[in-house]
Amino acid sequence: MKILLNSCENVDTVIARECGPRIRTSCKSSNYLTTRADKKIDNHALFSIHNYIYYCVYLLCDHTARLFDKVRWWFFEEIESPMSCKSCKCAVGKSNVILVTGGGGYVGSHTVVELLNANYSVIAIDNLSNCFSSDKHEKPESLKRVEKITSKNIIFYNVDIRNSSDLDKVFKKHKISTVIHFAALKSVGESTQKPLAYYENNVMHANGVKSLVYSSSATVYGIPQFLPLTESHPTGQGCTNPYGKTKYFVEEIGKDLCTAYPDWKLISLRYFNPVGAHPSGIIGEDPSGIPNNLMPYISQVAVGRRDFLRVFGSDYDTVDGTGVRDYIHIIDLAVGHLRALEKISKPTFTGFQPYNLGTGRGYSVLEVVKAFEKASGKKIEYKLVERRPGDIATCYSDASFAKEELNWVAEKDIDEMCKDTWKWQSNNPNGFS
Numbered sequence: 001m002k003i004l005l006n007s008c009e010n011v012d013t014v015i016a017r018e019c020g021p022r023i024r025t026s027c028k029s030s031n032y033l034t035t036r037a038d039k040k041i042d043n044h045a046l047f048s049i050h051n052y053i054y055y056c057v058y059l060l061c062d063h064t065a066r067l068f069d070k071v072r073w074w075f076f077e078e079i080e081s082p083m084s085c086k087s088c089k090c091a092v093g094k095s096n097v098i099l100v101t102g103g104g105g106y107v108g109s110h111t112v113v114e115l116l117n118a119n120y121s122v123i124a125i126d127n128l129s130n131c132f133s134s135d136k137h138e139k140p141e142s143l144k145r146v147e148k149i150t151s152k153n154i155i156f157y158n159v160d161i162r163n164s165s166d167l168d169k170v171f172k173k174h175k176i177s178t179v180i181h182f183a184a185l186k187s188v189g190e191s192t193q194k195p196l197a198y199y200e201n202n203v204m205h206a207n208g209v210k211s212l213v214y215s216s217s218a219t220v221y222g223i224p225q226f227l228p229l230t231e232s233h234p235t236g237q238g239c240t241n242p243y244g245k246t247k248y249f250v251e252e253i254g255k256d257l258c259t260a261y262p263d264w265k266l267i268s269l270r271y272f273n274p275v276g277a278h279p280s281g282i283i284g285e286d287p288s289g290i291p292n293n294l295m296p297y298i299s300q301v302a303v304g305r306r307d308f309l310r311v312f313g314s315d316y317d318t319v320d321g322t323g324v325r326d327y328i329h330i331i332d333l334a335v336g337h338l339r340a341l342e343k344i345s346k347p348t349f350t351g352f353q354p355y356n357l358g359t360g361r362g363y364s365v366l367e368v369v370k371a372f373e374k375a376s377g378k379k380i381e382y383k384l385v386e387r388r389p390g391d392i393a394t395c396y397s398d399a400s401f402a403k404e405e406l407n408w409v410a411e412k413d414i415d416e417m418c419k420d421t422w423k424w425q426s427n428n429p430n431g432f433s
């Protein structure tokens, strides 16, 4: 593999040749060049020229390996502004770059696929707290697989959004136009035991960019006063757990910010119940520990990781007594983010605006179980148990505002949600690890 290095200090042109575990170089200029390539990580290589250590990112996009960046990666605090890569579609040196926080997670990784397919330039950051990576210097496994699905490179930083100095470096290095903010802790149960961790981690960390697409949740509506839930339903009342409150608080902060500073714009996407996986079966939901959500629990029963499903409550006023929720395929949800980006980048868009992302119809727990059995050909054992405190009978969206304003509708039905979940789970019984 050949790597072309442009305009590095004291050297006009360097051709570096991959040679076993080492990188050998030859220099076309008359300048003296020393190279020490003793470390090779994934598709990145480190070598030094005139005692500078360069981090070389060579991408496989355009089927050409190109070295287009020089970054003192080991010394993150000394990052220099990158040279522009003229010929590839990666994010280095480009404007209109989307920063995805929590990009290694479930919704983040699926959204990155859609962003790359739509030719956005993507920078992903994640602190790896809830996504698998074999090494803290490596991209999360989910994003490596996204690169395989899309044949495009993702620039990734292991950054915690609470570390404003690390975040600043990312913002200085790239011309980021919009942030899609997924990074959060998301376990309702854990949030009741560790509320401060949730308030600390999930309440917004702003840095420079004033255009934000935010991952909110139907939990901001609390106990529904009417159904289907429209965006005008009151929020914050009856949010029974700290997780839901963090989503509500961030929306409130966003509203205040947009009122005080007219150059701020924020779209808050209120997700209903994201399920499913990429149709390739290469990426999907990989909860750590016991799944909190229904679909991954069912799929772990189907694959033999759990004995049976506990169905909480069978005496609700619903079609079969079990709770009804509005499940939405993860790809539909990811596409909703593209529509939000298009909307937020219009000069006419101002201020704060929430949109529901749901299908507008609900399925009971037992209906989901039946659909999953059909998709997987597996019997799902379950036991009906007591209601869980705080659970409600029925929750589903009115998603017509998103259709009207974002030109977005959810297209995939429950059968597709189950089929894609099963493909992912059966191909990856233990998730990414």
Ligand SMILES: NC(=O)c1ccc[n+]([C@@H]2O[C@H](COP(=O)([O-])OP(=O)(O)OC[C@H]3O[C@@H](n4cnc5c(N)ncnc54)[C@H](O)[C@@H]3O)[C@@H](O)[C@H]2O)c1
Residues within 6 Å of the ligand: 101, 102, 103, 104, 105, 106, 107, 108, 125, 126, 127, 128, 129, 130, 131, 159, 160, 161, 162, 181, 182, 183, 184, 185, 186, 201, 215, 216, 217, 218, 271, 272, 273, 274, 293
């Ligand atoms: N999945 C759902 O059912 C659902 C429903 C409604 C809303 N949401 C929201 O969508 C967003 C994404 O959810 P998800 O299901 O992909 O969760 P996830 O846990 O799979 O992904 C979140 C990612 O953020 C990272 N992260 C957490 N804290 C971080 C920090 N301080 N700095 C950097 N990275 C950090 C985690 O490592 C993880 O990879 C979250 O904000 C969540 O609250 C999810």
